[in-house]
Amino acid sequence: MDSNTQTASSNEKTIYRFSKLNHFSFNFFSFQFLIVTAFLFYFELTYVAWGSLPIIILFLYFSASKKYSFNQKAIVTVFVLIVYFTYAYLLYGKTLNTVVLLYIIPIVLLIIIRSHKLMFILSAIIIVLVSIISYNDFFGFDYGNKKYYDQDNTNFFFYFIVLMIMVYLIVLLTARTNLVQYIIKDLKKKNVELEESRSELKKLQINKESFFAIMSHEIRTPLNAIKGISEILKNNKQSEEDQNLLELMDYSSNHLLALVNNILDFTKLNDxxxxxxxxxxxxxxxxxSLFKMNERLASEKTISYQIEIADTIPDYVYGDKNRINQIVLNLLKNAIEYTEAGSVKMVVDGVYNEDAEAQFLLQITISDTGKGIEKELGDKLFQKYASSNSSTNSVGLGLTISKGLLDLMNGSISFYSKIDQGTTFFITIPLPVVKNSTNKGDQIDSFLQDSSMKILLVDDNNINLLVLQKxxxxxxxxxxxxxxHNGQEAINLHQENQYDMILMDVLMPVMDGITATKQIRNSTDRTKKNIPIIALTANVGEKEMLQCLDAGMNDFITKPFEISAILKVIAKITLD
Structure with missing residues (x-):
């Protein structure tokens, strides 16, 4: 039997015990009132005795009925008892004032069901009733009807009533206490089960993180070589057919990289x-630049591909460039994929914040004349794995991730679509404006032309090493x-030679890049100790990135990378 079945069984037992106690309560009520009725006939209080019979019938009905909850039964019982006790007090109030003690029973019932507001209301009603009856009796209305009651039985009947109330309270409270003990024991057992489940979940989380880290590393490492070789070949003179094949290889590797990134991003967002x-x-x-990346794909499908950028948008802004690119690129690819004829258009506009001109609300509209989105799919479009049946390239994570990223940026995404007429997506992203840009584009270009740096490349993968060198x-x-080829070899070469920078892989045999960096930073030679080190890693987790920075690395680049990204980081560190 699994844990879920055991929990359900435990819950059923608890409910059964509550139900059993509730039935017991009304059975006990019935038994008590039978005794009370017998004594009432014995003392020749016949009017009250006959009045108790309907209450006994009501209690017996409640003890057998499952139609109403215990609280509903208790509230009805309270009001019926109040009417009955008031009736008894009207008949025997002058000489049998102890009958008022019976009002304690409905009050206790309300306390048990924790209906405190109703208890106070009922107490007020009882006080008013007793006061009115006593007032009228005082002026000779004789509602007490003294002749029906023998004065000598007053004390005995008083003790009898008190005894009945005490027995009822003791029995009911004992039953409730036993039930509470059972519940506490049951909760302790469930708490142990929850702790065990929590421990198992932690283990699963660690295994999941380990799996994704290994998967990411193992896929990114060969991808890095493929993209690097493709880039090298594209820079050489090739025939038109070869160039087309290289473009297809580059597109396929980028698509595979996008799928890996989507899976990792989706996991991070969920966690x-x-x-x-x-x-x-x-x-x-x-x-x-982002728009031009898909021009070839649109051209192959012979659809119109246009972009409009408003003159009012700022030149430089502050934000997560890569994630904005990821969102827009995903929407552009989807628009081209689902459009067989017509056009795909991207309009970039926005407005400055009225209260703070330093913030710009970027508005991007991407529209197509494709097949449109069915209403059923539209209702769950931003949920995971939502995709059209005709999609050949999607695993249904792109829009889910885009929505999650925009939420993190305090942005929004919405769409409007008509079947066979097309779809339009609307994106808004608030971005701080950079008025005095420190962009060093010209300096970087000059640096690339004139640099004569000595760079140490460290990687255990010979293919990646040779590709990066080229x-x-x-x-x-x-x-x-x-x-x-490893961290130890890098340390030895660094001690024997003078380098301007080290490009260091992280996961390597003999000695990894993190350990090697720490040893370099602990060097007594100040010049060698402070050499810039850039991590080249196939791990993209936040934890791994922090480990690189904590070890003393100046920056990191994730595989597979564009050579332009490495050059920018090298230039940035050198020029700073």
Whole structure:
């Protein structure tokens, strides 16, 4: 029997015990009133005795009925008892004032069901009733009807009533106490089960993180080589057919990388451990370049592909450039994929915040003339795994992740669609405006042309090492490159030679990049100790990134990378 079945069984037992106690309460009420009725006939209080019979019948009905809850039964019982006790007090109030003690029973009932507000209301009603009856009796109305009662039985009847009340309270409270003890024991057992489940969940979480880290690393490492070789070949003169094949290979590797990133991002968003990386960037240039990335795909489908950027948008803003690119690129690809004829258009506009001109509300509209989105799919479009049946390239995570990223940016996404007429997506993102940009584009270009740096490349993967060497040689014509295959080899070369920078892989045999960096930072030679170190890692988790920075690395680049990204980081560190 699994844990869920055991929990359900335990809950059923608890409910059964509550139900059993509730039936017992009304059975006990019935038994008590039978005794009371017998004594009432014995003392020749016939009017009250006959009046108790309907109450006994009501109690017997409640003890057998499952139609009403215990609280509902208790409230009805309270009002019936109040009427009955008031009737008894009217008949025997002058000489049998102890009958008022019976009012305690309905009050106790309300306390048990924790209906405190009703208890106070009922207490007030009882006080008013007793006061009115006593007042009228005082002026000779004789509602007490003294002749029906023998004065000598007063004390005995008083003790009898008190005894009945005490027996009722003791029995009921004992039953309730036993039930509470059972519940506490049951809760302790469930608490142990929850702790065990929590421990298992922690283990599963650790295994999940480990799996995704390994998967990411193992896929990104060969992808890095594929993208690097593709980039090197594209820079060489090729026939048109070869160039087309290289473009397809590049597109396929980018698509595979996007799928890996989507899975990792989706996991991070679900776990609540996703964080944004804010940088200063050129908004117009970024969105224009992003739009051009899909021109070839749109051209192959012979659809019109247009972009309009308003003159009012700021040049530089502060935000997570990569995540904005990811959102827009995903929507553009979807628009092209689902449009067989017609057009895809991207309009970039926005407004400045009226209260703070330093903030710009970016508005991006991406529209297509494709097949549109069915209402059933539209209702769950931003949920995980929502995708059209005709989609051949999607696992249904792109829009879910886009929505999650926009929520983190305090932005929004919505859409309007008509079947066979097209779809339009609306994105808004608030972005701080950078008025005095520190962008060093010109300096970077000059640096790339004139640099004669000595760089130590460290990677245990020979293919990635050779590809990176070739890429850097193509861009940094005058630089000198040295190769190392693990952290220990890198330390030895660094001690024997003078380098300007180290590009360090993180996961390597013999000695990993984190350990090697720590040893370099602990060096007694100040010049060698402070050499810039850039991590090249296939792990993209926040924890791994922090480990790189904590070890003393100056920056990190995730695989697979564009050579332009490495050059920008190298230039940024060198120029700073």
């Amino acid at each position: 609540g451990v996703f964080s944004l990386q804010f940088t200063e960037f050129n908004l117009r240039k970024t969105l224009t 890429q850097l040689k193509n861009k940094l014509k005058n630089c000198e490159l040295t190769l190392a």
